[in-house]
Amino acid sequence: MFKKVLVVEDMDDINRGVKIALLELNISEIDQVQYCDDAYLRIKKAIKDQKPYDLLISDLSFKVDHREQKYPSGETLIRALQEVQPDLKVIMYSVEDRLQKVRTLINTCNIKSYVCKGRHGLKELSKAIHTVYNNVQYLSPQVAKALSDRSNLEIDDYDLELVKQLSFGLSQDEISSYFKEENISPNSLSSIEKHLNKLKIQFKANNATHLVATVKDLGLI
Amino acid sequence: MFKKVLVVEDMDDINRGVKIALLELNISEIDQVQYCDDAYLRIKKAIKDQKPYDLLISDLSFKVDHREQKYPSGETLIRALQEVQPDLKVIMYSVEDRLQKVRTLINTCNIKSYVCKGRHGLKELSKAIHTVYNNVQYLSPQVAKALSDRSNLEIDDYDLELVKQLSFGLSQDEISSYFKEENISPNSLSSIEKHLNKLKIQFKANNATHLVATVKDLGLI
DNA sequence: TTGCCCGTTACGGATTGCCGTAATGTATTG
């Protein structure tokens, strides 16, 4: 089993629970920090001391408070760590169960497993630790289809950007200008209209406002 | 100190953490359930057995799963319990820190304290248990102003309903008709325009879409 | 009662969005 594990999690209640779960797995050295920046420093120091961590368990989102952070989220932390300790095994442990988010995480970051917090979060976390130890990826059932099933991933980056700009209050005209500035194509008012139309059909939205509300509810933006 | 405490919390990791915190307060009888419906039944049974609970610690939002629930949220549970055991002391323990929500909860339900989950959630929970035991209300600092400060609560139920209908995809015209059906007043197209205009200024929104996105981000709808 | 405040309602013009049609551009295939 893993010997030296670091847990990054802002909430103290969850930290308590996770610690107990790890102790039950007979993991001896458990460090816990509540900020990503602290995690980064710990991992760097551990390498320097030639006692690197075997496993990182990290939350995704962290509450902001008075301490300004260089790495405000689990995602930024993981990306930074890929240059520090690329072979570090990472288990994401988060409430986030929206496929789009999870999918980009799994594909672009080098994470070994993704566990959704929930009624059986700790049980799944234990499972994940076991399988990751045996170099097998673990995904919570809710997100397992994030990799296999492509049906829910119909919205591409362009459309995402489009809806995002809408949510910022830009008119179609303004989005057209913005896209021209940013060299995002297509950028004609007409094309933007057409794409929005497609999206409205896709998400069964009556109008732009409804579309933004729906996409926000789905957590895509 | 309290003798018999019930904890309603869906996530198992937090349950573990909370249990330890309660044990450290020398509370002997700790029951934990992961569904509000279970909590309701337990409390009823405890009364029937003439061994009622002293304290209820409840989460607000619960993940939905296969089990259909009569009480899907902490709020519905608490409201139901007011008829079962009105004198039961209740501490809400939730990540929810948006003033509007917390305020209506404190004012309309009979809850003794509100603790925000966070980096020091457990510490605050311990504090809250102590003060509630001494019949003093405890509020996490983040929401303390929910009661005192009225400045952030500028949006009333009417405006909230208005924005909500917008987010459902209704046009101003349709909202006007809807309000007439529901006998919500004012309901003329003109008034709806005016109210929306006021809201757009208030939330610095360029248009309706922007307004809905902003209000959704603030968690008001 | 009169005057005033304030919220509601009504209306008109300017802007934006919605939707269908059509022209242009581009990549693919036989």
Place this chain on the structure above:
DNA sequence: CAATACATTACGGCAATCCGTAACGGGCAA
């Protein structure tokens, strides 16, 4: 090269919204 398919762009008519102005009506104080 021609034929085809598909995406992008352009345009026009009509609906929804934005925004200013103004009329109407209830509550309240002089």
